[in-house]
Amino acid sequence: MLFMDTASIAQTVLQIVWPVICAHCREDLPKNHNGPLCLACRQTLLPHEPPFCLRCADRVTEGMDFCPRCDGKPHECRLIRSVFQYREAAVSLVHAFKFRGRRSAARAAGTWMGFALDRYPEIEGIDALVPMPLHPARRRERGYNQALLMAETLSATSGIPVKEIVRRTRATKPQWALGREARAENLADAFALAVPADDVKEKRLLLVDDVCTSGASLEACAKVLNDAGAAWVGGYSLVRQTGRDS
Numbered sequence: 001m002l003f004m005d006t007a008s009i010a011q012t013v014l015q016i017v018w019p020v021i022c023a024h025c026r027e028d029l030p031k032n033h034n035g036p037l038c039l040a041c042r043q044t045l046l047p048h049e050p051p052f053c054l055r056c057a058d059r060v061t062e063g064m065d066f067c068p069r070c071d072g073k074p075h076e077c078r079l080i081r082s083v084f085q086y087r088e089a090a091v092s093l094v095h096a097f098k099f100r101g102r103r104s105a106a107r108a109a110g111t112w113m114g115f116a117l118d119r120y121p122e123i124e125g126i127d128a129l130v131p132m133p134l135h136p137a138r139r140r141e142r143g144y145n146q147a148l149l150m151a152e153t154l155s156a157t158s159g160i161p162v163k164e165i166v167r168r169t170r171a172t173k174p175q176w177a178l179g180r181e182a183r184a185e186n187l188a189d190a191f192a193l194a195v196p197a198d199d200v201k202e203k204r205l206l207l208v209d210d211v212c213t214s215g216a217s218l219e220a221c222a223k224v225l226n227d228a229g230a231a232w233v234g235g236y237s238l239v240r241q242t243g244r245d246s
């Protein structure tokens with residue numbers, strides 16, 4: 001069940017007096033349409049479809065099961081799946097909840113993630129959705145954790161409960177701004193368990209994130225959960241940037 005905080009009420013009131021615009025083409029949306037995208041822009045969102053690496057979902061050439069970085073190598077995060085390619089309207093959608101404070105965009109994204117979950121029968125028997133944590137300072141600045149909002153609406157369509165069981169121990173630089181080695185260093189010890197290890201033991205957990213760039217954050221988070229005895233950890237992101245190193 002979603003509850004309405006003060007900011008959401010303020011946003012609703014604003015929408016009554018101020019028309020809501022499409023997060024991509026900026027056209028006014030029809031009354032009672034919460035967006036974040038108009039129908040035409042919504043239809044341009046491209047699904048992230050095979051061929052992709054069966055572990056990390058990065059692009060592979062037709063006929064290959066795994067990318068060279070995953071082939072034969074064990075990972076903490078057993079698989080990553082994503083809903084949309086990170087292009088055009090999908091970029092605007094992410095910017096809407098990441099930089100423009102549009103909570104409704106994150107909630108809609110979570111609903112679409114819920115509908116798309118059927119595409120991935122390999123994600124099964126999940127005990128809990130685990131939103132990727134934000135550092136408290138960044139969460140305060142933004143007013144919310146977009147991954148939590150997405151997980152909440154994904155939970156409403158999938159029936160899988162949300163558990164905030166990982167926390168950030170320190171602020172990190174945005175991963176996209178860093179090279180390969182700096183990324184791993186940036187994330188070292190950046191996550192910790194927020195609950196007793198008994199709550200994680202033998203659980204099958206799905207990390208929920210907005211953008212998956214290299215998978216390094218999911219990997220670091222999954223390590224914390226595996227160290228606490230999780231049975232299986234996977235990652236599910238709204239969009240997947242492909243062709244980046246990990």
Ligand SMILES: [Zn+2]
Pocket residue numbers: 022023024025026027037038039040041042
């Ligand atoms: Zn539009």
Ligand SMILES: [Zn+2]
Pocket residue numbers: 053054055056057058066067068069070071
């Ligand atoms: Zn891969």
